[in-house]
Amino acid sequence: MGSHGIKDRVAIISMGCTPFGEHWNKGADDLMIESTNEAFANVGLTKDDVDAYWLGTAMSGMSGLTLSRPLQLVGKPVTHVINHCATGSEALRNAAYAVASGAYDLAMAVGVEKVKDSGYQGLVGASHAPTDGTARSLTAAAMFAMCAPAYGKRYGVSNEEMRAVLAHIAQKNHYNGARNSRAQFRKEVSTETICNAPLMAGGLGVYDCSGVADGSASAIICRAEDAQKYTDKPLYVKALSFIAGSCSGNADPNYDYTAFPEIAMAGADAYKQAGITNPREQLAMAEVHDCFTPAELLIMEDLGFADRGDAWKQVMDGTFDLDGNLPINPDGGLKSFGHPVGASGLRMMFEAWLQLRGEAPAERTIKHADRGLALTHNLGGYPGEMVSFVGIYGNELG
Amino acid sequence: MSLPRGILAASGYVPYRRLQRSEITKFFGTGGGKGTRAVASYDEDTTTMGVEAARLALSSASTTADALLFATADPAYLEKTNATAIHSALRLNSATAAFDMGGAVRSGMGALAYALRSNHNALVVTSDRRSGLPTGADEAACGDGAAAILVGEGDAVIAELIGSATRTEEFIDRWRTPGDSRPRQWEERFGEVQYLALSSVAWNEALKSADLSADQVDVAIVTGPHTRAVKAVAGKLGVAKIAEDLTATVGQTGTAHAALLLAHALETAEPNQVIALVQICDGCDIMLFRTTATLSSYRPARTVAAQIEHTADLAYGKYLSWRDVVKLEPPRRPEPGRISASISARTQEYKYAFVGSKDASSGAAHLPPQRISRDGGAIDEMSPLPMSDIGGSIATFTIDRIAYSPSPPIAFAVVDFDNGARLPVELCDVDTDGLQMGDRIEMTFRKLFTADGIHNYFWKARPLRG
Numbered sequence: 001m002g003s004h005g006i007k008d009r010v011a012i013i014s015m016g017c018t019p020f021g022e023h024w025n026k027g028a029d030d031l032m033i034e035s036t037n038e039a040f041a042n043v044g045l046t047k048d049d050v051d052a053y054w055l056g057t058a059m060s061g062m063s064g065l066t067l068s069r070p071l072q073l074v075g076k077p078v079t080h081v082i083n084h085c086a087t088g089s090e091a092l093r094n095a096a097y098a099v100a101s102g103a104y105d106l107a108m109a110v111g112v113e114k115v116k117d118s119g120y121q122g123l124v125g126a127s128h129a130p131t132d133g134t135a136r137s138l139t140a141a142a143m144f145a146m147c148a149p150a151y152g153k154r155y156g157v158s159n160e161e162m163r164a165v166l167a168h169i170a171q172k173n174h175y176n177g178a179r180n181s182r183a184q185f186r187k188e189v190s191t192e193t194i195c196n197a198p199l200m201a202g203g204l205g206v207y208d209c210s211g212v213a214d215g216s217a218s219a220i221i222c223r224a225e226d227a228q229k230y231t232d233k234p235l236y237v238k239a240l241s242f243i244a245g246s247c248s249g250n251a252d253p254n255y256d257y258t259a260f261p262e263i264a265m266a267g268a269d270a271y272k273q274a275g276i277t278n279p280r281e282q283l284a285m286a287e288v289h290d291c292f293t294p295a296e297l298l299i300m301e302d303l304g305f306a307d308r309g310d311a312w313k314q315v316m317d318g319t320f321d322l323d324g325n326l327p328i329n330p331d332g333g334l335k336s337f338g339h340p341v342g343a344s345g346l347r348m349m350f351e352a353w354l355q356l357r358g359e360a361p362a363e364r365t366i367k368h369a370d371r372g373l374a375l376t377h378n379l380g381g382y383p384g385e386m387v388s389f390v391g392i393y394g395n396e397l398g
Numbered sequence: 399m400s401l402p403r404g405i406l407a408a409s410g411y412v413p414y415r416r417l418q419r420s421e422i423t424k425f426f427g428t429g430g431g432k433g434t435r436a437v438a439s440y441d442e443d444t445t446t447m448g449v450e451a452a453r454l455a456l457s458s459a460s461t462t463a464d465a466l467l468f469a470t471a472d473p474a475y476l477e478k479t480n481a482t483a484i485h486s487a488l489r490l491n492s493a494t495a496a497f498d499m500g501g502a503v504r505s506g507m508g509a510l511a512y513a514l515r516s517n518h519n520a521l522v523v524t525s526d527r528r529s530g531l532p533t534g535a536d537e538a539a540c541g542d543g544a545a546a547i548l549v550g551e552g553d554a555v556i557a558e559l560i561g562s563a564t565r566t567e568e569f570i571d572r573w574r575t576p577g578d579s580r581p582r583q584w585e586e587r588f589g590e591v592q593y594l595a596l597s598s599v600a601w602n603e604a605l606k607s608a609d610l611s612a613d614q615v616d617v618a619i620v621t622g623p624h625t626r627a628v629k630a631v632a633g634k635l636g637v638a639k640i641a642e643d644l645t646a647t648v649g650q651t652g653t654a655h656a657a658l659l660l661a662h663a664l665e666t667a668e669p670n671q672v673i674a675l676v677q678i679c680d681g682c683d684i685m686l687f688r689t690t691a692t693l694s695s696y697r698p699a700r701t702v703a704a705q706i707e708h709t710a711d712l713a714y715g716k717y718l719s720w721r722d723v724v725k726l727e728p729p730r731r732p733e734p735g736r737i738s739a740s741i742s743a744r745t746q747e748y749k750y751a752f753v754g755s756k757d758a759s760s761g762a763a764h765l766p767p768q769r770i771s772r773d774g775g776a777i778d779e780m781s782p783l784p785m786s787d788i789g790g791s792i793a794t795f796t797i798d799r800i801a802y803s804p805s806p807p808i809a810f811a812v813v814d815f816d817n818g819a820r821l822p823v824e825l826c827d828v829d830t831d832g833l834q835m836g837d838r839i840e841m842t843f844r845k846l847f848t849a850d851g852i853h854n855y856f857w858k859a860r861p862l863r864g
Contacts, residue, residue: 122800124732132745133737133846133854134766136822138810142798143822146812150794153835202796248772250822251764253814257794384822 003241005273006100008397011227011234012219014043017350020215020337021184028060028114029070031216035343036071036110039218043230047071050220051104053078056091056111057342059123067110082342084380085289086242086389087111089345092219093240093389099221111347112216113340122212123341138201141209143382144292145202150257151298155309163203165312166293167191170207172321173290173329177336179322179364184213184338208293213338217346219353224397233357235349238373239273239392241266249384260295262388263302263379270390271304276373279304280326283392284371285355287348289379290333299377300328303390327366330355345389348376356395372396403514403551404558404687406461408661409454410702411447411525411544412648413438414709414827414860419538421714429533435649437712438527438542440720440805441826441844444470445480446855447544448525449487449843451654455521455546456488457699457787460554463488463521466496467509471653472527473500474845474853476576483855484523486750487843489784503572503623504679506653510547511683514559519550526652529579529721536581539625541649545657556693557664557673561608561686563600567592571680572623579721586626593627594634596682601635604674604684612636615686616671619643619659622678623652631678641673647706662702669693708863710829720805731802736850747782752841752857754819755780763819783819785841789862790815792837797830804847813839813859826858838862 016038018031026034040046055067055078064078083090088111095107118124122139152162171191177183189207197205220230227234245262249255267279276282286303290296300311305326306319314320320328331337331351334344352374354360373394380387415437422430438447448468456462466488468481481496490496499505506524513520525544530536571589574581583589605612618637622628625645632640641663643650651658656677663673667689675685718724747753748766755767762773763783770777795811809825811833825833826844839859846854 120730120732122731128735130738130741132741132749133734134745134749134856136810136824137734137801137803137846138796138798138808139801142796142801142808142810145796145798146794149835200800201798246772251768251772251820252762253793253818253820255820257812 003269003273005239006096007238007273007275008224008236009100010096010221010237011224012221012237012349012353012393013227013230013234014039014220015218015350015353016042017182017217017347018215019182020213020340020347022116023214024116026214028057028066028112031114031214032067032070032110032112035216035218036108039108039220043220045220047073050076050106050108052076052095052098052107054091054095054107054109055080056082056087056109056345057113058082058084058087059341060112060114084387085291085339085341086345086378086380086387087342088217088347089376089378089389089391090242092346092349093242093391096221096237096240099223105226106220106222108218108220109346110216110218111343111345113342114214115212115340116214123339140382141204141292142201144295145204147257147294147298147383148203151294154256154258155312157312161312163195164191165297165315166208167194168315169290169293169296170194170335173333173335176322176330176364177332179361180332180336183332183336184211185336204292210291210334211338213340215337215340215343215347217343217350219346219349233395235353235356235393235395236397237391238394239270239390241270241273241390242387244387245381245385247385255384257383258298260298260302260379260383260386260388262386263299263377266388266390267303270392274373274392276392279375282371283326283373283375284368285327285330285352285366286375286377287329287331287333287351288377290329290335291339295379296328303375303377322364323367330360330364330366345376345378349391349393352376352393356393401551402555402558402690404549404555405664406519406548406550406554406556407455407459408547408657408664409451409458409545409698409700410658410661410705411451411454412436412702412705413442413447413542415439415712416709417712417714417717422533422538425714426533429538431538433646435538436541436543437717437720439827441846441858443474443845443853444472444525444527444544445474445483446843446845447542448523448546449484451525451544451546452484452488452521452523453786454699455548458697459548461519461550463490463519463548464494465513465516465518465520466490466494466523467499467513467520468496468523469499469505469509469653470525471501471503473498483750486746489751489753502680503652504677504681507656507677507679507683510657511562511564511685513549519548522547522549522657524654524657526654528650528652531580532718532723539645539650541651543648543651543654543658545654545661547657547660554692555690556696557687557689559685560688561604561610563604563607563684564681565596565600566681567596586624589624590627590630593624593678593682594630597631597676597678598634600682600684601676604686608686610672610686613638614672615674617641617663618674618676619656619663620676621650621655621659623650624678627678631676635676637674658702664693665698665701665703667693729800729802729806731800733802734847734849736852737854749856751784752786754783754785756783761818763817765819765821785815785819786857788815788817788819790839790859792833792835792839793820794835795825795833809833811839811859824858825860827860
């Protein structure tokens with residue numbers, strides 16, 4: 001028994017990513033066609049060359065037909081995966097295992113979400129399963145809002161200090177997103193604007209919450225030994241880890257809302273798979289699930305980017321800024337991209353793809369790309385009841 | 399010699415919010431008056447208020463009920479029995495029958511009368527939510543509330559029934575047709591004359607049945623929806639002390655009011671006193687009780703007096719929206735769908751009675767109940783863990799300004815209970831400004847929302863007061 005990972009056994013050989021935003025004139029079909037065609041074209045492949053597909057979508061479809069129909073795939077297996085906000089990453093993880101197993105030579109992971117057709121702000125309508133009406137009906141914003149005062153109380157961070165820390169996180173991600181042509185929001189936002197924004201839940205204002213956007217991203221993968229046939233700059237999968245929590249934080253008084261154990265477990269497993277011992281110095285960058293600013297703060301500690309109780313200081317010191325030692329969300333994160341649930345995980349990998357291949361535009365190129373390793377992370381659910389994905393990718397074998 | 403039969407416990411439930419009657423006058427220029435009226439929260443109906451009163455009554459008694467009668471003039475359901483939800487929330491035995499006596503204000507007194515005549519330990523639950531059109535007399539003078547009286551026999555009786563009389567008469571005094579929220583009243587003098595005549599006959603008969611004269615009655619409770627007739631009748635009884643009628647603070651609570659006033663009177667009564675309970679409503683019903691020595695050791699779980707003391711004002715605009723007089727713009731979020739009958743039946747112990755589970759091997763508490771323990775992984779070694787009377791503290795909390803609620807915003811807390819359980823749960827009856835981590839809470843039965851005509855009942859936490 002053990003979690004061994006598939007380090008260096010599969011490679012990403014091409015990716016595509018649509019601009020994220022309010023695509024009033026495009027449906028999920030259009031978005032999937034765009035992101036997959038970009039990925040095909042980059043390496044001169046066609047849809048028929050790919051042996052199997054994995055589709056990640058949480059609200060835009062119920063089966064593989066959601067992809068096979070618009071792409072007119074004939075005789076191809078298409079697997080629909082859904083796993084909360086890690087849905088896009090799960091498409092790639094499962095496709096990677098299929099290739100590593102030898103079942104297929106070429107597989108494609110496609111993530112898509114068409115969110116803006118619901119008529120409501122925010123992410124709504126994910127589940128229509130019948131209930132007994134006893135489950136809480138809070139927004140995610142309210143659930144994550146509870147982390148900020150809990151963290152502040154545990155580590156002696158005043159409300160004013162916490163406001164500044166969360167504003168720095170939002171300001172940083174918008175700064176990065178302003179330098180990304182695919183981002184939904186491409187404007188820098190001052191910390192003053194962030195602090196004075198209308199409150200949504202608890203102490204969280206509009207700018208502490210991720211946007212809501214439509215989008216799609218895709219990746220083609222093959223066995224590592226075949227990668228050079230398609231590109232001289234493949235990304236090798238170093239680690240893929242996923243944890244579905246037991247939800248005991250909801251029932252266990254020992255859970256204190258200052259950490260996400262599911263993320264810490266997924267992170268530790270991924271570092272073991274990849275052979276990483278010091279993520280702060282070995283990783284060139286990380287894309288993390290900044291659905292709400294307190295989430296990004298806690299994730300820094302769960303993934304070992306800062307000591308427990310120290311992340312808020314590191315945030316203020318600029319450690320995670322674009323020019324910091326470990327840039328977090330150099331593409332702008334969920335804050336700038338919004339969160340089309342099925343696409344977000346693959347969108348994060350797309351930034352790792354650009355940065356590690358030296359293809360990110362100069363204005364948002366990270367300092368330590370030479371470290372050659374990037375991490376992407378999703379969480380799905382809420383504090384106390386969460387799924388978490390951590391993936392690590394490198395531009396060299398070994 | 400037969401055992402004394404009478405009241406084992408009596409409790410009132412008065413909702414937290416108060417409307418200052420002067421606010422009505424300020425807003426419309428007319429209507430209103432002095433004092434306050436009690437207002438059921440947007441998440442309360444006659445069933446939930448009845449549950450709260452019933453919980454207090456059972457907590458004050460040493461025995462449980464083997465029959466449940468529920469009376470209200472504002473039932474949450476027609477066709478379907480409302481008493482079953484109360485029965486479930488109280489975890490009464492399935493063999494304990496539960497019936498509604500609905501529709502008429504008089505039915506509260508009727509339920510009590512027949513409970514006293516039965517051979518059951520009967521729990522009589524009365525509840526009402528009183529409305530009228532804006533600026534009308536009913537809007538200001540009435541109130542919302544509930545009361546529960548457990549009747550039985552033996553040494554635990556705190557007030558023995560020693561006499562009674564009743565008169566029934568068909569005449570049109572007050573009426574309301576189904577679906578209409580506005581009660582109407584005939585010219586007052588007509589009813590007053592009718593009630594004076596009826597009560598005079600009934601009063602003499604009641605005194606005779608107990609072999610008492612009026613001056614041997616220590617206190618008389620006189621109530622009924624006809625304000626003017628109530629005053630006139632009270633003045634003619636010949637009893638030195640007329641009980642406080644709570645109209646200045648709570649308002650007249652219709653079906654619940656007689657039992658509410660009785661519960662209130664018993665809070666300050668001494669042993670061996672005679673209390674007369676007189677209701678004039680479509681006739682006249684009178685009961686005479688003598689308090690027993692047991693009363694001196696009786697301690698109500700929470701007094702009506704305490705609930706009159708710990709209150710918070712409600713803006714008139716909010717009142718109008720809670721009563722559906724004014725419809726406010728809802729949050730732009732989808733409204734919840736109806737609950738599933740079959741799932742709710744499977745989870746009934748949790749949903750209605752707030753029973754979790756406790757793992758025998760590790761002692762770990764689970765809300766909602768689980769089959770496999772979060773601590774140690776034992777399978778199916780759980781025992782039921784009743785939680786509705788367990789206190790707790792707020793571990794952390796938040797205010798959600800964007801989620802759907804019938805009355806936004808939602809206040810929400812992670813509650814750690816004193817027996818080691820935890821539940822993230824909605825708060826109610828809360829003024830968000832003063833909330834703090836560590837605040838003490840108690841659980842209360844509420845209506846979360848209604849969809850497709852189905853009420854979704856569950857529990858919320860509210861700050862512990864008084």
